[in-house]
Amino acid sequence: MLSDAPALQPLIDAMRDGIAVLSQDGTIICVNTTWRQFAIENGGDPERHYVGTNYLGICRKSAEQGDRLAGQVEAGITETLASGADFRIQYPCHSDTQQRWFELVTTPLVLERERYILITHRNVTTLERARLDLNDAEQNTRNLSAIVATMPDAVIAFDLQGRITSWNAAAEKLYGYQRGGMLGQSIEMLYPSDWPQAASDYIAEIVKSEISHFDVVRQTRSGELRTIAVTAAPILSATGDVIGVSTVHRDVTEERLAEQRLRSVLDNLFSFVGVLEPDGTLVEANRAPLEAAGIEANDVLGKKFWDCYWWNYAPETQNRLRQSCARARAGEVLRYDIQVQVAGGQLLWIDFQLAPLFDSDGEVINLIPSGIDISDRKAMIAALETSHDTFKNLVAGSPFGIYTVDADFRLAHVSSGAQKVFENVRPLIGRDFGEALRIIWPEPFAREVVDLFRHTLATGESYHSPSTIERRHDLEEVESYDWKIDRITMPDGRYGVVCNFYDLSERQRYDEHIRYLMREVNHRSKNLLTVVLSMARQTARSSPPEDFIDRFSKRLYSLSGSQDLIVQxxxxxxxxxxxxxxxxxxxxxxxxxxxxxxxxxxxxxxxxxxxxxxxxxxxxxxxxxxxxxxxxxxxxxxxxxxxxxxxxxxxxxxxxxxxxxxxxxxxxxxxxxxxxxxxxxxxxxxxxxxxxxxxxxxxxxxxxxxxxxxxxxxxxxxxxxxx
CATH class of the missing domain: 3.30.565.10 (Histidine kinase-like ATPase, C-terminal domain)
Structure with a gap:
């Protein structure tokens, strides 16, 4: 044993690194306070702190189990014992809560002519983290440079005097100047000659507000003036001092012009057109619905669509609008007639449509509500229904003849106008139709008519005889009829045949003409809305979002011109x-x-x-x-x-x-x-x-x-x- 260990112990205890002294056979003969504390805190030997344990033996055993680091440490200690050369190695020593790195150093120690090994475990976590952070910073710098160089928008940086320090490829394309000729030049090279603000004004505002968004007009190398959307932020040094400004320039000339044109087009449409956020917030509305309701844009913009003046006259209407927005947000197109509130609290019928607007990735970015006044159409439908009821009442009591034959081939109904034809047939209702005809008409005409009725009943094929002249069997008189038969569904759900005789074609043509007019009114009222929606979809599918408004508004303006001529x-x-x-x-x-x-x-x-x-x-x-x-x-x-x-x-x-x-x-x-x-x-x-x-x-x-x-x-x- 080391006789000077008591004198050595205070020296190694004073050292902040973990210290252990090994004998020549690798046995730990003493450790310092830092070593003991580390052993206690990390689940090591709490009693002896590995004193008396063979350090080389532990390393050898771990190396045999595949621990490469343990094998390197064993070899290093052995070499120090043999040659007296120092050995050092860095290794990770992570816990469950933190990452740590240590450096192991073995140094020969001679006391009382005996050779020992002084093992030092030094915590180098701070140095290692600094090295890793430096590597990350260098990589981030390279990544940032690559991003800036390939960005589609112009990225321009300049110092506090306005001298350009960075100019990417997109800036070359936008302004026409090469990077080499712009570095060191004043950013004011891009300003129009009559531009009212100097670069120093912008720099002061950007430094003060830290980041800023604004539109400016800038001049290209060819002299063309472009509207530019600028995003600017200060550049800070490592000490936090502002040393320059970084800006992103995007050409929005056509976009701003498109916004103005679209606003003009929308405001001159006679129909309602709006734009909603996917959550139903109204962000745009044309002039027609605002004027109809007697309100200003500020009264409704920013509100949920269903809470706006047009719909707040009834909770059930608001709820329907809320549900429609949810369905449109899921990709559905909805269309129905609904009443909208206009000035004075009056209600107006409109043909309403709500459609999703998709971006190029198929995501819903907006909802487009639109509507056309159909009050006249509603009035015409009501008038048509009244006309239909009136017509039905007139048929029931008209002098023209109408009768029906049921699925059992029996007379089911005979109008007042048809009673005279069947005056010699009694009983009448429920009578076999073939028997009734043979009372009135001779053969073979009676048989031919019966066959025609049975054929229509079986196949649904109609038959029309514009002029039939026959001598009646019961009256011995010649009579002429214009008659037509059709298969119908009787009240019991089975097929039957209806016969109209005498000239009802004029009234039928009149009724069909009224229906045609109604279809035309309905079709024309919806046509403009359908074409506008189709154009919006096609333009959205083939255009990036930033070009949509421009292209859509131009095509809408063109369509409007053609539409005016067609209507005229x-x-x-x-x-x-x-x-x-x-x-x-x-x-x-x-x-x-x-x-x-x-x-x-x-x-x-x-x-x-x-x-x-x-x-x-x-x-x-x-x-x-x-x-x-x-x-x-x-x-x-x-x-x-x-x-x-x-x-x-x-x-x-x-x-x-x-x-x-x-x-x-x-x-x-x-x-x-x-x-x-x-x-x-x-x-x-x-x-x-x-x-x-x-x-x-x-x-x-x-x-x-x-x-x-x-x-x-x-x-x-x-x-x-x-x-």
Missing amino acids: GNWGGVGVRDLVKSQLRHLGEGLQANGIRLNGPDVTLTPTAAQGIGMALHELSTNAMKYGSLSVTGGTVFIDWSTTGNGKSFTIRWKEAGGPPVSTPEHSGFGRTVIERMAALSVGGAVELDYAPEGVQWQLTAPMEEVALTAAAAELIKARGEG
Whole structure:
């Protein structure tokens, strides 16, 4: 044993690391206070603290069980004993509650000419964590640099003097300046010459508020002014001092213009259109419902839809709206008639629809409520029901003849007007129909009529004889009838046959005409709503969310122009020249007068053709104004149409000239689908589209019968309108 252990113990106890002294055979002969405390706190030997235990033996046993670290420690201690060289190794020593790392150091110790080993277990957790944090920081820096470099939005950083320190690839694309030429330049290079604020003003506001969102106007290298949405935040040093500003720039020029156009379009619609958050909160409403109710937008925006003025007249109505929002949020489209409250507490019937709006991932991002006033339709339906009841009462007592035959082939009902025909048949009701006929009519006519009734009863096939002239068997008189038989369901649920005789066709035509008018009124009142919803869905599926409003509003404006012409024409035909002018109206009077040339004969298009061709003309004019001949002074568009092949074919052409050079676009979106496919499909024709360098050329050719409204069809529409 070490005789100087009592003198050595205070020295090792004063050391903060865990210390143990080993003899040459590896036996622990003494340990310090830190060692003993660690053993107690971590489930070790609480009595002797491993004094007297062979340290090398413990390591050897653990190594044999697969502990690689124990084998390395055994080898290191053995080498220190043999050569006197120090050995050190770092190892993890984690507990259930914390992560720890230690460094084991073996040092030779000579006392009283005896060689020992001094083993030190030093806690290096703080150093190891610092090293790991440094590695993580370095990796995070590399990750952040990669993210910034590949972001689709422009990322620009500058110091407190406004000198640019970072400029990513998206910034190069947005502004047209290369990164190498911008580093060190003033951020004010992007400001328009008349911009009222300096970079220092923005820096002061950003530093004060820590993060900021705002719109500005900035100028590209080509001199183009763009509306930019800026998100800015201060850059801090390691000590927390502000050393610069980081900004994200997103071009929202078209989005802001689209918002203005959409607002204009929505406010000029005669129907109700709104936008809800998925939870039912109203975030947008057009002018029509606000004016109808006599309220302001601030009275309803931000409220749950069912709590707004239009619906708070009845709890059951509010509950129905609440349930409808939940179903629409799940992806369902709902449509029904409901009463809405307008100014003065009056109730108005509307055809109401609530539809979900999906993003490109199929997630519901908004709910779109819409409605059309159908008060007139409701009044007409009520009038029709009254007319039907009146008609039924008139039939029961009319001089025209109506009678029925049941499934047992017996007379079941004979109207007052039919009694005279059966005046010599008694008893009448319940009488076998064949016997009754043979009393009135001779053979073979009676047998032929019986066979016709039985055939209709068995097959449901109707029979109509516009003129039957026969001599009655019972009266010996010649009589003439216009009669018709049909199979019906009798009150007992079985089939029967009804016979109408004398001329009831005029009344039937009148009744059918009334029903046709009602279907037309119902169809036309819903048509605009259906087309708008279909367009919103197609645009949402083919456009990212940030482009939806712009593209949807433009197409809605185009549809509105065609719709106005169709309505003005009493839902009949639309002249080509009128259609073209309506679709170019958004260009402005100056551009229409100086940049558009029209030529073609008077041709009246069907509503379907007008709608398809009108949408194509709108897409072409929009592209021409943005990229083509109408985007520069002096550019021209020639639009002409003609009939060929002895009037069997119709052709309309669009040709641009005097604009910038044209090349085929790399991407094909919904607009190109409208120009190439939808216009052709609407008229059963074919489209030729050529991106010639001197200007876009588009031609649609279709059969005349699919495009033009025929004289017969025009007369029919006129007659229906007058009826």
